[in-house]
Structures are given as structure tokens and as C-alpha cells.
Amino acid sequence: MRLKLLLATAAALAMSAPMLAQAQVLGPGPAATAPTQDVVVDEGVLKPFQIAIAPFSGPNGSEVSGVLTGDLTRSGYFEAISPRSFIETGLTLNNAPNFPQWTQIGAQAVLYGSVTPRPDNRNDYGFRLYDPYRQCQLVSYNFTATPEQWRRVAHKIADVVYQRMTGESGFFDTRIIYVAESGTELNRLSRLAIVDQDGYNPVFLTGGEEIILTPRFSSNPDEITYMALGKDYSRIYLYNLSTGRRESLGEFDGQALAPRYSPDGSKVAFSIIRGGNTDVYVMDLRSRQLSRLTSDPGIDTSPSFSPDARQIVFNSDRSGTPRLYVMNTDGSGQRPISRGGGSYTAPSWSPRGDLIAFTKSSGGRFSIGVMGTDGSGERSLSSSYFEEGPSWAPNGRYIMFSRQTRGGNTNLWMVDLSGRVIAQSGYQGRGSDPAWSPLLDAAPVNLGRSQGPDSCPS
Structure with missing residues (x-):
């Protein structure tokens, strides 16, 4: 992928140059509100990879997409395209994207998914990642977890996407x-x-x-x-x-x-x-x-x-x-x-x-x-x-x-x-x-490959 080459180039240039019972949850204030921050990227060295992250369907779907956007953007190597510019909407796991409609807005990758309730009171969190220029699937997974674990699932999806796009291990589920x-x-x-x-x-x-x-x-x-x-x-x-x-x-x-x-x-x-x-x-x-x-x-x-x-x-x-x-x-x-x-x-x-x-x-x-x-x-x-x-x-x-x-x-x-x-x-x-911390253990999130084989070469 192009992002792998960008990362390798940036690295070369740089080298040459259940919780504790007595624990207390923080009260209201800056520490407990939704964190925001600016990420500075020197675009003369690295232009962030343009990724379109469509809102996931289902319970907490938009929140999952929001966490994914925050994780990948904070890494400095991705820039999320505004959903207001999306031409195609309503993506489902049963269908591939309309590739020309994503290349038209400059998306170098398209990520979308769904949250589906199960009879055992857990949810399936499925997603697909596509390269719209090569018109092929990069990766597709399904996580199963309780509804309360949706944030951890989002971090794990971000880890999978980061690794597939950069060749480096992720660090978000930490x-x-x-x-x-x-x-x-x-x-x-x-x-x-x-x-x-x-x-x-x-x-x-x-x-x-x-x-x-x-x-x-x-x-x-x-x-x-x-x-x-x-x-x-x-x-x-x-x-x-x-x-x-x-x-x-x-x-x-x-x-x-x-x-x-x-x-x-x-x-x-x-x-x-x-x-x-x-x-x-x-x-x-x-x-x-x-x-x-x-x-x-x-x-x-x-x-x-x-x-x-x-x-x-x-x-x-x-x-x-x-x-x-x-x-x-x-x-x-x-x-x-x-x-x-x-x-x-x-x-x-x-x-x-x-x-x-x-x-x-x-x-x-x-x-x-x-x-x-x-x-x-x-x-x-x-x-x-x-x-x-x-x-x-x-x-x-x-x-x-x-x-x-x-x-x-x-x-x-x-x-x-x-x-x-x-x-x-x-x-x-x-x-x-x-x-x-090291990457957290997979439990209580279960991981399973789904939605067919990946068709993009690494």
C-alpha cells in the first residue's frame, strides 16, 4: 500500500535526521469529558492517508465510527474525510462500495460496518475495508462482544485497520x-x-x-x-x-x-x-x-x-x-x-x-x-x-x-x-x-474472520 511506503520513507528520513473495587471514577470536568486535541503533521514529509469512515449501522454504530475516526486520526497517518462529502450512503456488509463515487472524493480507503444484536445478548461488530482505486477488499473481520464493550471493539478495529494499512502493529487497544x-x-x-x-x-x-x-x-x-x-x-x-x-x-x-x-x-x-x-x-x-x-x-x-x-x-x-x-x-x-x-x-x-x-x-x-x-x-x-x-x-x-x-x-x-x-x-x-500498557488481552472480545477472503495484495 502507498501508506506503507510513506511510513518507510518518513522513518528513513527521521533516522537520518472489571476494575479495582476501591477504584474511584473521576468526576465531572476536563478529565471526564470527551477529549479533543490537535495533531500536528509536517506535510512536507508525510501527507496523511485519506480514509472515508462511514457511520456503522446498528446500536452504538455512529459511536463506534467516531472512536475509529479519533484513533486513526490521532496516529497522524490518517485523515478522515468529512461524511458530508460522501456521495454513496447506506453501505452494508453484503455489498462492495461503488468505487468511482469514493475515488471522486479522494478516498484512498473506505471503511464501513454494522453492529448486529445476537440472541445471547451480545453484538456482532462486522466491518470491511476497501481500496477504491484498486477496487478490492483489504480486510474484513467480525468481533463479538457485549454491548458495554463497544469502545474496546472500536479500538480493536482501529488496530486491524492500522496494521493492514501500515504494516505496523496497532496500539489503540491499550x-x-x-x-x-x-x-x-x-x-x-x-x-x-x-x-x-x-x-x-x-x-x-x-x-x-x-x-x-x-x-x-x-x-x-x-x-x-x-x-x-x-x-x-x-x-x-x-x-x-x-x-x-x-x-x-x-x-x-x-x-x-x-x-x-x-x-x-x-x-x-x-x-x-x-x-x-x-x-x-x-x-x-x-x-x-x-x-x-x-x-x-x-x-x-x-x-x-x-x-x-x-x-x-x-x-x-x-x-x-x-x-x-x-x-x-x-x-x-x-x-x-x-x-x-x-x-x-x-x-x-x-x-x-x-x-x-x-x-x-x-x-x-x-x-x-x-x-x-x-x-x-x-x-x-x-x-x-x-x-x-x-x-x-x-x-x-x-x-x-x-x-x-x-x-x-x-x-x-x-x-x-x-x-x-x-x-x-x-x-x-x-x-x-x-x-x-501492552496490548490488552482479547477477552471478553471474540475475534473471527468473516465476509469472504481479502482480494487486495499486500
């Missing part, structure tokens, strides 16, 4: 864990919170009695770890989002901070401050055995595993300025990789394994950047007065981070790997320290 902020600078309240990636369904998971820092997902989207500071303690917790069970990693001789799971979820790496020194440790969650990985006099913190679990990237000021280092997971082979000026913090290894994201401060500004795992090819994706804490989408193409304006609030933002698609995230409330 959630964001973050630190929700409220109050004033001198009396700030922080709570652990979670929200769908498009900004809907935000929920508080803690009540504000503790200061919450660095929440992170396991490879299991129901498991997270985070740091909590109380009046007389600091603890690292493991937290199950389905059951609400919270478990402390234990008491340490010193303050523990910046936890992060290993790729298989069997270990947690973090730092401990002891006697004025900060080093990286790793704990096996089955045996609870703790191993020390660094012993340098400097501050070694923010460990992040490579996806193959063979290496860890961390930041250290052992050379006098915070820089990024990589080591083997047994602590051997420690070596610096960052080479530029300024301070490097908060490294995060891409799920693809090829890049490391980081926060950099230099010249009075902060930026979110990426570099190769050996430090090569460093480039900035976003820069502003203050931003930090990059977290990768599960497809390794987008990064979420927090940004603060001078004298203003801190919000969640998103940038793609080209640095040319950037937007405030769907969640419009105050928040920091975001972490992107």
Missing part, C-alpha cells in the same frame, strides 16, 4: 497508567490513575495519601509496579489491576526507587539509596532474592531492560554529569553510550529492541529523544520548557511523555518516531509519569 495531579504547587495531591489510550474512562487507583512515582506495566497488562512515599516510608508496590491486590516488595536498608519489570515479568529492577550512594538492584519475584548490579560511587538509577532481557540501560552521574550506560543483566560490561552534551535521564528501551528513549536537559530546555542502543544516531523528537519520562507504545513507533509549560500545568503528550506527529494525549487532565 491503557495508560500515570500520576494524576491536582492542587497547588505547595499543596499538590498525586494519585495513581489509569485511562484508555484515547483519554476515556480515567479512574483513580489510590486515594492521595501517598506521593506516587514511576508507575510501570509488566508484560501482563493487569500487573503494574510503582513507588509510593508515605509520611515515614518509601515502598515499591506490585499491583494487580483486576483484583486490586497490592503487595510491597519488602523493606530495604535504604530508600528504593524507579522500579521496572523485566520483559517476562519475573524480575523487577530498581535503585536503592544507601549511605549517600545509589545503585541498581534486581529482585527475582519468585525467590525474592535481591542482587546488586552496580557499585560505583555515583548515582545509578532508572534501569530499563532490553526486550531480550540480556541488557539493562540506566543513567549514572559517575562521570560528573548524568549520562546513559548499558550493562549486562548480571551487572557486567558497564559502558557509557550517550555522547552529546547536557544531562541524560529516564532511559526506556524500545519494545523493538533497536532504540532507547531518554530525557535530555541542555541549554535551559528539556527534550525527549532517541538513540541507538550503542548511542549512535541520537536525535530529538520533542523539545520544550520542561518534559520528561518517555514511555513506548507497544508497537515501538510512538512515545508518551509529560510536558509542563512555564508557570502552567503538566499534561501527557505523544510523539511519533519521526518527531513530526505530536499531540497532547487524549487525556486532557493534569498528569505526569505515563506508562503505556
